[in-house]
Amino acid sequence: MVARLLVAHGARQLTSSAVRRPASFFPSTCQRWQKASAQHRLFSVSAAVKAKQYTEDHEWIELSPDGKTCILGISDYAAKQLGDVVYIELPQLDMEISAGDAIGAVESVKSASDILTPIGGKVVDRNGVLxxxxxxxxxxxxxxGWIAKIEVEGKPEGKLMSKEEYTAFTEEV
Amino acid sequence: MAPSRGLYHVQHTSHRLIEGGRNMALARRAFTSFSEKVANPANRVQSYISRSNNPYLNLSIEDHILRTSPPDSAILFLYTNRPCVVIGRNQNPWLEVNLGILNAAKSGRAKDTEPPAIGNVDLVRRRSGGGTVFHDEGNVNWSITSPRAEFTRDKHAEMVVRALRKLGIARARVNERHDIVLDQGHVKRDCDSQDTHRTPYTIDDGAGPRPLKVSGSAYKLTRGRALHHGTTLLASPNLHIIPQYLHSPAKPFLKAKGVESFSSPVGNIGLRDEIFQKYLQEEFAAMYGAGGKQPTVEIVGEEYLNIPEIRRGYEELRTADWMFSQTPQFTLTNYPTNESASSNSHINQTLTTPVARFHMTIHHGVIKDCEIDGPQSSKDTHDRIRTQLLDRKLQDIQNWSDLLAHDGQAAHPEVTMIARWLAEIMPTPQLPKPDCIY
Structure with a gap:
């Protein structure tokens, strides 16, 4: 249990560091990244992969710097649309998944919605807090509120969007 | 089935076979064209009605419509099920349903309270969210699949209220839970007749008789589509016994994650099926049809089980895994625990028989943790029972007494009491046997 909590906590930090970084911190962070990339070219490549990507189903994924794992969750937009979430069916640990699979479900205000994964692999952690x-x-x-951590196998399938593209997509809908 | 014997029939057997084959082929063409019709992008407004009363089939046809209909289409599907209890996707059947009386007629089991004599009642877990409802032949279900972007949780309940009001049901309105109720106020007040959320008989909470619920809503949302389905109690002959089906004897002892039902007093609207269906189809056409034009209403039925996708969904709904293993984690405890002392304070009054303390945690329908402790039975006995129960699927347990007995010998009286108590509150209902309609 303790180990799981630690992993969960680590994962949380991983996701929230990208999301919650206040805008004013960006210059200094960028400088740090630049410094790092000058020293380790490879690292800068994977750092670019790390940005959150969004699906048309309103999930997000965020790949780890080494690209071996990713965190998956549902977007701010989706959470607002769903209303009060009363239950989340989390994926089972070690479950093998393929891109496009429903790996869990959310229930809010009498509505069931599937959580889909755009990427295949194995579920290595789930957010027990939920x-x-x-x-x-x-x-x-x-x-x-992240949902699961996936050990990635292969490439994501379907359309993935950057934050900006996704915002434009939700405004269009 | 067998034709009456005689030379005449024998001579015509081959002819009959050919005829039968031709009919089958025609039927197959009809349901192949159903799949094509549902998915055809040109069919932006579609309307279906089922002549089957099989809840598993109707839910699977509905799911097929949700999965395959064009992104911008709106589809109405009407059906009536034989008596069944339908729980929401994330609900607990042991908590929501009085499982022991579902097969009462079949098993001939009579308890201290006489089970209702309406025969076998199916147990169904649907794919949409929400709470538990009872269906029978006096209840018409409507289901509307439409684009998610324009979807609100009230819009189709409002549509049904408009249809009901045109049929003279002036007390019908949509409530804050997206359900339809009939107001029970005695005094008529001025009110905007177009307001589907208020009637001349609406009264404030607690200021008079509670409105009666006549229709409950549930939803399933996918990428671009929203399915909204609802029940409509028109003339159920079973209103007085519905509560018996929806009160579980295990409730005081269970603590469950997932979704719990919200219990409401219910009533019948008092309309005939056909007239309600007709007005609903018209109201649907007024809402979605080009110029209010009604689409042709297609009839669907049992032969649609030949569509492989529908068959798959149907088989899945009928498995024990979907019915029981899909249940969110829960615990069963026969004594007040620190954690749940306040919510379980009524346990002491409810529980009179077992002396031993018993606790188990069930995840995905499997007993993951189990403790028993009695003042007179030995630790060996406790350990043995624990081993006996751990990792067992709750739905597979048909006989608690046999399971807890010691190598065929009578168990310790404390254990026997626990077994009897478990049999009483956690019975396993018979699931439908694999059928062979085709």
């Missing part, structure tokens, strides 16, 4: 506090998905869908 079992006790499903409302975390409403409070912080792109940070504390």
């Amino acid at each position: 079992e006790e506090k499903p409302g975390t998905v409403n409070r912080d869908p792109e940070g504390d």
Whole structure:
């Protein structure tokens, strides 16, 4: 249990560091990245992969710097659309998944919606906090409310969008 | 089935076979064209009605429509099921349903309270969210699949209210839970007749008789599509016994994650099926049809099980895994625990028989943790029972007494009491046997 919490906590930090970084911090962070990339070219490449990507189904994924794992969750937009989340069916640990699979489900206001994964692999962690506090998905869908961590196999399938592209996409819909 | 015997029939057997084959081929063409019709982008407004009363089939046809209909289409599907209890996707059947009386007629089991004599009642877990409902022949279900972008949780309930009001049901309105109720106020007040959320008989909470629920809503959302389905109690002959089906004897002892039902007093609207269906189809056409033009209403039925996707969905709904293993984690405890002392304070009153303390945690329908402790039975006995139960699927347990007995010998009286108590509150209902309609 302790180990799982630690992993969960680590994962949370990973996601929230990208999302919650206040705008004013960006210059200094960027400088740090630049310095790092000058020393380690490879690292800068993977750092670019790390940005959150969004699907048309309103999930997000964020790949780890080494590209071996990713965190998956549902977007701010989706969480707002769904209303009060009362239950989340989390994927089972070690479950083998393929891109396009439903790996869980969200229930809010009498509505069931599937959580789809755009990438295949194996589920290596799940956000146990959501079992006790499903409302975390409403409070912080792109940070504390992450759903699962996946050991990635292969490339993502389907259309993936950057934050800007996704925002434009949701405004269009 | 067998034709009456006689030379005449024998002589015509081959002819009959050919005829039968031709009919089958025609039927197959009809349901192949159903799949094509549903998915055809040109069919932006579609309307279907089922002549089957099989809840598993109707839910699977509905799911097929949700998965395959064009992104910008709106589809109405009407059906009536034989008596069944339908739980929401993330609900717990042991908590929501009085499982022991579902097969009452079949098994001939009579308890201290006489089970209702309406025969076998199916147990169904649907794919949409929400709470548990009872269906029978006096209940018409409507289902509307439409684009998710323009979808709101009230819009189709409002549509049904408009149809009901045209049929003279002036007390019908949509409530804050997206359900349809009939107001029970005695005094008529001025009210905007176009307002589907208020009637002349609406009264404030607690200021008079509670409105009666006549229709419940549930939803399933996918990428671009939203399915909204609802029940409509028109003339159920079973209103007085519905509560018996929806009160589980295990409830005081269970603590469950997932979705719990919200219980409401229910009533019948008092309309005939055909007239309600007709007005609903018209209202649907007024809402979605080009110039209010009604689409042709197609009839669907049992032969649609020959469509492989529908068959797959149908088989899945009927598995024990979908019915029971899909249940969110829960615990069963026969004593108040620190954690749940306040919510379980009524346990002491409810529980009179077992002396031993018993606790188990069930995840995905499997007993993951189990503790038993009695003042008179030995630790060996406790350990043995624990081993006996761990990792067992709750739905596979048909006989608690046999399971907890010791190598065929009578168990310790404390254990026997626990077994009897478990059999009483956690019975396993018979699931439908694999059928062979085709």
